[in-house]
Amino acid sequence: MQKEKTILLVGRPNVGKSVIFNRITDSYAVVSNYPGTTVDISTGKFIYNQKLYSVKDTPGVYSLTPFSEEEKVTASLLKEKEVALVVQVVEAKNLDKMLSLTFQLMDTGHPLILVVNMLDEAKEAGLFLDLKKLEEKLKIPVVGTVSIRGQGIDRLKRIMESQLGPKKKSRTKHYLRSYPGELERQRAAREVVKDILISPQKAEVSFRFKLSLLTMHPLWGLFFLGLILYYGLYKFVGVFGAGFMVDLMDGYVYQEMIMPLLLRWGQGIPFPWLNQLLFADYGLFNLGMRYSMAVVLPIVTSFFLFFSIIEDSGYLPRLAMLLDRLFKAFGLNGRSVIPLILGLGCGTMAVMSTRTLETKRERFIAVLLLALGIPCSAQLGLILSILAGQPRALAIWGLSLLLILSAAGFLLNKILPGKNPDFYMEIPPLRLPHLKALLKKTSARIKWYMKEVVPLFLLVSIIMWGGNMSGVLDRVILFLHPLLGAMSLPGELAPVFILGFFRRDYGAAGLYDLVKAGLLTGPQLVVASLTLSLFLPCIAQFIMVVKEQGLGRGTAILIIVIFTAFSAGYIVSRILTIVPLL
Amino acid sequence: MKKIRGTVKLTDLKKGSKGIVSGIRSDRDKNRKLLTLGILPGEEIILVQKYPVLLLKLGYSFVAIDENLGKNIKVIPLNNSPYHEKE
Numbered sequence: 001m002q003k004e005k006t007i008l009l010v011g012r013p014n015v016g017k018s019v020i021f022n023r024i025t026d027s028y029a030v031v032s033n034y035p036g037t038t039v040d041i042s043t044g045k046f047i048y049n050q051k052l053y054s055v056k057d058t059p060g061v062y063s064l065t066p067f068s069e070e071e072k073v074t075a076s077l078l079k080e081k082e083v084a085l086v087v088q089v090v091e092a093k094n095l096d097k098m099l100s101l102t103f104q105l106m107d108t109g110h111p112l113i114l115v116v117n118m119l120d121e122a123k124e125a126g127l128f129l130d131l132k133k134l135e136e137k138l139k140i141p142v143v144g145t146v147s148i149r150g151q152g153i154d155r156l157k158r159i160m161e162s163q164l165g166p167k168k169k170s171r172t173k174h175y176l177r178s179y180p181g182e183l184e185r186q187r188a189a190r191e192v193v194k195d196i197l198i199s200p201q202k203a204e205v206s207f208r209f210k211l212s213l214l215t216m217h218p219l220w221g222l223f224f225l226g227l228i229l230y231y232g233l234y235k236f237v238g239v240f241g242a243g244f245m246v247d248l249m250d251g252y253v254y255q256e257m258i259m260p261l262l263l264r265w266g267q268g269i270p271f272p273w274l275n276q277l278l279f280a281d282y283g284l285f286n287l288g289m290r291y292s293m294a295v296v297l298p299i300v301t302s303f304f305l306f307f308s309i310i311e312d313s314g315y316l317p318r319l320a321m322l323l324d325r326l327f328k329a330f331g332l333n334g335r336s337v338i339p340l341i342l343g344l345g346c347g348t349m350a351v352m353s354t355r356t357l358e359t360k361r362e363r364f365i366a367v368l369l370l371a372l373g374i375p376c377s378a379q380l381g382l383i384l385s386i387l388a389g390q391p392r393a394l395a396i397w398g399l400s401l402l403l404i405l406s407a408a409g410f411l412l413n414k415i416l417p418g419k420n421p422d423f424y425m426e427i428p429p430l431r432l433p434h435l436k437a438l439l440k441k442t443s444a445r446i447k448w449y450m451k452e453v454v455p456l457f458l459l460v461s462i463i464m465w466g467g468n469m470s471g472v473l474d475r476v477i478l479f480l481h482p483l484l485g486a487m488s489l490p491g492e493l494a495p496v497f498i499l500g501f502f503r504r505d506y507g508a509a510g511l512y513d514l515v516k517a518g519l520l521t522g523p524q525l526v527v528a529s530l531t532l533s534l535f536l537p538c539i540a541q542f543i544m545v546v547k548e549q550g551l552g553r554g555t556a557i558l559i560i561v562i563f564t565a566f567s568a569g570y571i572v573s574r575i576l577t578i579v580p581l582l
Numbered sequence: 583m584k585k586i587r588g589t590v591k592l593t594d595l596k597k598g599s600k601g602i603v604s605g606i607r608s609d610r611d612k613n614r615k616l617l618t619l620g621i622l623p624g625e626e627i628i629l630v631q632k633y634p635v636l637l638l639k640l641g642y643s644f645v646a647i648d649e650n651l652g653k654n655i656k657v658i659p660l661n662n663s664p665y666h667e668k669e
Contacts, residue, residue, distance in 0.1 A: 062618040067611075093642035097620040125642055182617045187624075216644075218633050321646040325634040333648070334635070423635060423648040424615055 004054040006082045007046060011089035013060025014428035016117045018437055019147040020089050021057040024157060048161045064104045078108050085163050089115045092122035092129060099189035103179055111163045114142045115156060124206060128198040137192055139175045148434055212430045215318045232306045237377055238384040241302030250294040277465055296378040303345040303377035304445040312433035317425050324423045330409025331365045333423040339366050343374035346449060347541040351548055361418040367545055371537040372561050373405040383529050386515050393526045400530050404568055456540055487527050487573040492519055523576040531569035592655040595629045601657035602626050608654040619645045
C-alpha cells in the first residue's frame, strides 16, 4: 500500500498556522502523540485531483537546526520521502525575522509556498509589503492572507494545487543563494524585506496594543494576572465548573436520572459478586463511572477551556515573563510556567509537558513541585467549593500550600548542583482567540484525559472493591488511624487518603462527601485539605513521573512527598490548636 | 560619565532607550537563540522595560530576555527618546 504524500505546514508559533491548517483541511483532524502543549502534530486531509494528501501541522519552530524537540521533529518530518509540498506560514509584520527559516526550507529542495499571514495587523501597524516583488525575488509562490477572516485562502488552495500537479516544464529557476549560517540568513532576510517595503504609513494606536503593554508591566501585569486568576480559575473553573456543573452532572443527571435506571437494571443480575462490583460503595458505577464522568469531567473541561484561552490569546508568554524572576528563586525560569499551570488542570499532562524544559535540573524540580503541591483542577475545584463558605480556612490552605511549595523550590535550588537556564521568549501580540480553534484544542485535550481517566477510575474501583472484599482495605485503614490521630483527624478520613493514592481528585471527592455529611470541623477541614493536596500524585501522574524521571528519582520524589504531606499536616494541626485562627 | 558614542551593555541602558546592537559576547548556543529571535548586530532595538525581565522591541516584535542573557549584548545607544509606537 503506497503511503500518502504529505504536505507539511511549517512556521513559528503564533503566526496563525493552525487556523490555516483548519482552513485548508476539510475533514476531521487527528492530533498525534508528541506530548506536551507545544509539540503536537495534527494531521488532516487535502484532496486534489482524486488524490489524498496528508497535511501535517508541525510544531512551531524558529529554525531548523535541531536543538529543541520541536526543531528535531520538524527536521525529521522534512526528511521523509513522502513530502510533496511545504507551506510556510509567516507573520507579515515580522517577515524580516521569519525569512531566515524560508531560506533553510529552500535548502531542503521541496516545493515551497510562502504564506504571509496577518496582513490586517501589519496594516494596523502601518506596514505595507509588496508581495509580488517578494515572489519575484524569492522565486517561490507567495500568498497574502488574513487567516481568521478567510481572506486569501482560496488563492492559497489553488496555488497548492498547482504546485502538486504534474511539473509541466523543468523546475523553474530557484533562488540560487544558500546561506552558511543563521547570521547570514538573518542579514539576507533584512535586505529582502527592506527592498519590498512600501513606505510605512502612520500606525493606529490600538486599544489592544495598550492592553498588551499593560499586561507586561510589573505592577499592572500582576493586577491583571490577579483578575485572570479570580475570574478564570476561581469563578469559571471553581464556581461554575466545580460547583454548578458538578452539581448538575452529579446531583441531577447522575444521581437522579441515571443511577435509578442502573439500579433497576442491576436488580436483574444473578451474580451477587457482580452486583457488588458494580453498585457497592466502591463499585464501578458508584465510584468509577460517577467520579470520572459526573464529577471530574465537568471540572477538567472548564479548566482546559480556560487554559486554551490564555494560550491562544497570547497571554501565556506574558505570564512567563512576569514570573521569571520569582521562578528563578526555585531553580526554574519563566518557561516553566506552562507545565506548572497545566498542573492546575491535570498533573499527568503537566509532568509530560516538562519535557519541553531545557535542563534535567529544571525538569526534576518542576516534576517534584507538581507532585508535591500543585492541585489538579478537579481537586482544586472541589477544595475550593468545600472551603468556599469559610474564607479563612481557604486562605490558610492556600497560604500554607504556597509556603510549602516555595520552601521546597527554594531548598531544591540551593541543594541541587547546576545553574538556571536563561530565559528568552518572544511575546506575541494579544489576539482574540478563534472560537473553532479553542473548541478543537479543548476537545482534543478532553479526549486525551478521558483515555487516561476512565480506565484508571474503573481500575481503582476494582482494586478498592477487591481490597474491601478481602479485608486488606480495612487493615490499611487501621494503619492510617494513628497517623491521622496525630493530626487530630477522624478515622473516617482514612479511606479518603487511600482513594487519594490512586487519584488525587478522587481523594478530594471523598472529602467532599464527608463534608456534606458534616463530619469535620473547621480546623480539621483545613488540615485534611492541606495534607491531601500535598499527598501523593495520583497514580497516573506517578506513572508519568517514573516515565519521565526514571524509577530511582520517581521513588525519591514519592518519599519526599509523603513525608512532607504528613509533616505539614501535623505541624499545621498543632499550630491551629495553639493559635485559634478559625 | 559614560561616553554616548561608545558601546554599553544592554543592561546599562535606561528604560525607554533606543540602541543598535553592536555585538553579542557569549557562547554559540546563547548566540544562536538570540539570533533566531532577531537580535543580531545592526538591529535597532528599544528597551521597553527592565523589570522583571528585559523587554525589547525589535521592529514590530517584542522579545523578553533575562538579565543574564542581556548583559552579554553590546549596544550603541541612540538618543534617549522615550519609546513610542509608530516605529
